[in-house]
Amino acid sequence: xxxxxxxxxxxxxxxxxxxxxxxxxxxxxxxxxxxxxxxxxxxxxxxxxxxxxxxxxxxxxxxxxxxxxxxxxxxxxxxxxxxxxxxxxxxxxxxxxxxxxxxxxxxxxxxxxxxxxxxxxxxxxxxxxxxxxxxxxxxxxxxxxxxxxxxxxxxxxxxxxxxxxxxxxxx
Amino acid sequence: xxxxxxxxxxxxxxxxxxxxxxxxxxxxxxxxxxxxxxxxxxxxxxxxxxxxxxxxxxxxxxxxxxxxxxxxxxxxxxxxxxxxxxxxxxxxxxxxxxxxxxxxxxxxxxxxxxxxxxxxxxxxxxxxxxxxxxxxxxxxxxxxxxxxxxxxxxxxxxxxxxxxxxxxxxxxxxxxxxxxxxxxxxxxxxxxxxxxxxxxxxxxxxxxxxxxxxxxxxxxxxxxxxxxxxxxxxxxxxxxxxxxxxxxxxxxxxxxxxxxxxxxxxxxxxxxxxxxxxxxxxxxxxxxxxxxxxxxxxxxxxxxxxxxxxxxxxxxxxxxxxxxxxxxxxxxxxxxxxxxxxxxxxxxxxxxxxxxxxxxxxxxxxxxxxxxxxxxxxxxxxxxxxxxxxxxxx
Numbered sequence: 154x155x156x157x158x159x160x161x162x163x164x165x166x167x168x169x170x171x172x173x174x175x176x177x178x179x180x181x182x183x184x185x186x187x188x189x190x191x192x193x194x195x196x197x198x199x200x201x202x203x204x205x206x207x208x209x210x211x212x213x214x215x216x217x218x219x220x221x222x223x224x225x226x227x228x229x230x231x232x233x234x235x236x237x238x239x240x241x242x243x244x245x246x247x248x249x250x251x252x253x254x255x256x257x258x259x260x261x262x263x264x265x266x267x268x269x270x271x272x273x274x275x276x277x278x279x280x281x282x283x284x285x286x287x288x289x290x291x292x293x294x295x296x297x298x299x300x301x302x303x304x305x306x307x308x309x310x311x312x313x314x315x316x317x318x319x320x321x322x323x324x
Numbered sequence: 325x326x327x328x329x330x331x332x333x334x335x336x337x338x339x340x341x342x343x344x345x346x347x348x349x350x351x352x353x354x355x356x357x358x359x360x361x362x363x364x365x366x367x368x369x370x371x372x373x374x375x376x377x378x379x380x381x382x383x384x385x386x387x388x389x390x391x392x393x394x395x396x397x398x399x400x401x402x403x404x405x406x407x408x409x410x411x412x413x414x415x416x417x418x419x420x421x422x423x424x425x426x427x428x429x430x431x432x433x434x435x436x437x438x439x440x441x442x443x444x445x446x447x448x449x450x451x452x453x454x455x456x457x458x459x460x461x462x463x464x465x466x467x468x469x470x471x472x473x474x475x476x477x478x479x480x481x482x483x484x485x486x487x488x489x490x491x492x493x494x495x496x497x498x499x500x501x502x503x504x505x506x507x508x509x510x511x512x513x514x515x516x517x518x519x520x521x522x523x524x525x526x527x528x529x530x531x532x533x534x535x536x537x538x539x540x541x542x543x544x545x546x547x548x549x550x551x552x553x554x555x556x557x558x559x560x561x562x563x564x565x566x567x568x569x570x571x572x573x574x575x576x577x578x579x580x581x582x583x584x585x586x587x588x589x590x591x592x593x594x595x596x597x598x599x600x601x602x603x604x605x606x607x608x609x610x611x612x613x614x615x616x617x618x619x620x621x622x623x624x625x626x627x628x629x630x631x632x633x634x635x636x637x638x639x640x641x642x643x644x645x646x647x648x649x650x651x652x653x654x655x656x657x658x659x660x661x662x663x664x665x666x667x668x669x670x671x672x673x674x675x676x677x678x679x680x681x682x683x684x685x686x687x688x689x690x691x692x693x694x695x696x697x698x699x700x701x702x703x704x705x706x707x708x709x710x711x712x713x714x715x716x717x718x
Contacts, residue, residue, distance in 0.1 A: 172577075193571065193589065203453055205479070209442050210451055213515050217446055221518045222372045229519030230577050230705050233435060234458060234479025239706020242572040248586065250570035251708055252487055255458040255479040263476050263491075270494060276593075291453055293445040 155272050155280075158306040162184060163288070166297040168269045169207035170215060171228045175237040178285060179244035189306060190279035191246035195242055196271040197238060198264035199283045203291055205234040212294025237285060249277045265305070272309045280307040329497040332717060333559035335410030336400040337507075340644050341544055343488045344383035345405055349654070350661045353643045353669045360530035360542050360645065360673070364503045369514070372521045373528055377544035377645025378512050391440035392455070395547075396464040398650075399432065402547035403465045403505050403679055410560055411502065418470040425611040429474040429501040431492040432462040432509060434649035439513035461509045473501050482611075482646065482699025483550060483702035484508050485653025485712040490568030498553045507549030508653030512663035516648065517543055523578070531614030531646070533639035534623070534685045535674035541613040544645025548653030550660065563660040566697065566713025567597020573707030580618055580703060584625030587611075590709035591629045591699060598697075598713040602630045605713075606692060607668050609655045609700040612639020616674070618703070623681035626655035635699075638686040642673025652702035655711060659698045663716045668692050 167173045184191060209232035213253050216224035230236050235253040242251050250271060254260035261284045268280035282305040287298040338345060341359030342352030352359070359377040367374040379398065381388045389397035398699065407413045414420040436442070441456030454460075460475045466475045474495065480487040485508030492506030520526050520543060527540040555561060571593060573586035580586065595602060611622055626634040640658055647654055661667060668690040677685045699713045 180552060197572070201479075203457065204461075206437070206442075206451075206453060206457065209436070209515055210445055212519065213442055214446055216515075216518050221370050221521070224518050224522045226519070226522035226524075229515075232515060232519065233481050233705055234437075235481050235704060235706045235708060236577060238480075239572070239577055239708065242574045242707060246574050248572050248574050248589070251572040251706075252491075252570070253479040255477040257459075259460075259474070259476065263474075267491065267494075270498075291451055293451045312367050319395070 154310045154312050155307040156310055161303040164300045166299055169295040169298050170211035172231050174300055175231060175240035178237055179240045179298060181302060182241055182304060183244040189245055189281060193248045194278045195247045196249045196277045196280040197242055197247045197251040198268050198280065199238045199285060200260040200264040201234060202257055203283045203287050204237050204285055205232050206291040207295045207298055208232045209289065210248055210293060214294050241283065268307050272307060279311050282307065330555040331493045331496050331552050331565045332555045332558065333550045333563040333565060333660050334553045334558045334560040335406040336562060336660050337549045338654055338657045339379055339398050339402045340546040341377035341379055342644060342652055346657060346661065350658065353640055354667065356670045356672050358530060358643050358672050368705065371517055373526050375528060375530060375542055376502060377542055380544055392444060392678055394440055395438045395461055395509050396461030398511060398547040399461040399465050399509040400468045402507065402549045406505060406549040406551045407469060412551065413442060424548045425470050425472045427502040428471045429492065429495050429504045430462045430466045430471055431476050431488040431504055431506040432465065432524055433478040433480055433488035433653065434458045434461055434482060434509055435481045436510065436513040436516055436648065437513055439511055443514050465505060468666065480703035480708055481706065482648050483652050483704040483708055483710040484566060484649040485651060485656060486702045486712045489550060489656055489712060492552050493565045494555055502557060504552040505549055506552055506605045507547065508650040509547040510545050510648040510650040512545040525615055527614060527635065530673055531612045531642055532673045533612030533642050533671055534619050534677055534681055534683065536676045536678045538616060538619060540615050542645040544647040546647040546650045546654055548650055548657045550656060561717040563663050563716035563717050567594050569593030569597060569711045571709045575707050578705050580621040582621055584621040584628060585621055586707060586709045587625035587703060588628040591711040594699060594711040594713050600697060600713065604697050605635050605699045606636050606695040607698050608637045609659050609698055610637045610639045611701045611703050612641055614641060620681065623683050626683055634683055636668055636684045636686050638669050638671040640669060642671060652700065655700050656714065659714045663695060663698060663714060666692050666695050
């Protein structure tokens, strides 16, 4: 069994080229009070339909403009879907299982399921389920993007420690 | 991730730069061949390096898939071989009549998605996520064989195959599905070719994992798939799926922790989930990219987990290149074959092992009659670490 706490944000337009989106996500999650759980007893499951897509398009667009031998090396890692997952784990200090599920609503469902299984299997004590998506579809240039971010914090609860159910008699 | 319900590999499939199926890939690796070569088209396009491991056009026969659908073609081909191997396809090439398609799931790992769609977006001025996104591979496999169970994609980069196989094994063990088609796919990515070259992560003449003077990786492509079922549901067990151990470095966007502690945590987690001791592992199928830092960190992790004398170690990236999202899936397929053949495959591309690493690198194919358990490791940008245990079938 677990308890859940939910947070959500929407960004202003962010530059798709490089780490702007991942950094914005990390700053938002790093600023949550009280601090989100960290360490090796915490799992992080990210669900996204498009993380890395705009970054890949922007990287390739720029590389074709400059020539491949002058492409910006620092922008490349952010073309990967899981770069944002790594950035979150770095910002929060999460060193347990971290995964990135790609797709529509089914990805978010799978992330929640994986988090629940991690808790049920006793692998972790807390699991963060992060959903992240741009508000507009990616375009060929990797244009700036607003993103919606939501995090659910699941915490394992010992059923024996839960308060007993309250019976209300209706008169 | 300990499981009480045993899950087995009942089929394997592969397309690699050494061949269009498991057998050709296996024999190429065991014979010590490397698919590393220079490519004139890459040089002509202006790439700083023209060395890569790509699936040869001859694999496809008369119709070579368009670059915009290449990843999907790779995925379907390897998945078909795996399903046929497991005896789950009917004469029409779809799931056999006795298989409930709603009880079959597809779990696919990848890194760059259908890279050709991204690369052509600049020329066409349009990009459609529905055509290029990472999810297209799993959807394509499901559609090809009439699978209507869960269809999931793991974007966990260079370790994605391990993540997909682990998630699939969980789904099978829990009874959520009866059969899972799981693996990884990566079509050749020019975006990755440029990115890794500019990060100075590539070797100009082919990668030499754990080798003295190693200079980096070689980009590859391909697909690897396994079919997973509960042991009680099949007579066709090729290998047992043990535990998957996962960890994160929380250290750097691309570089591993230099002491290998994150990698070691994943290895230990896998052993714990499999109820095994380090001494049970007879061979490590290493991540072994051939980059100086990653190989050094992995060697330290092996010493942390296994002590002074880690088991023999091989990386197949000297033979196949680094196939990114397909890499650990191909390594799982090769590990299954190694368990069946009781043979450790060579770490192609290396003549002299870096003595500082102090690991027993398998330079020539080696008989291993007592091989029972293999640890297959994969790590990824973002600091993700994975280790998957596979065992000999009873």
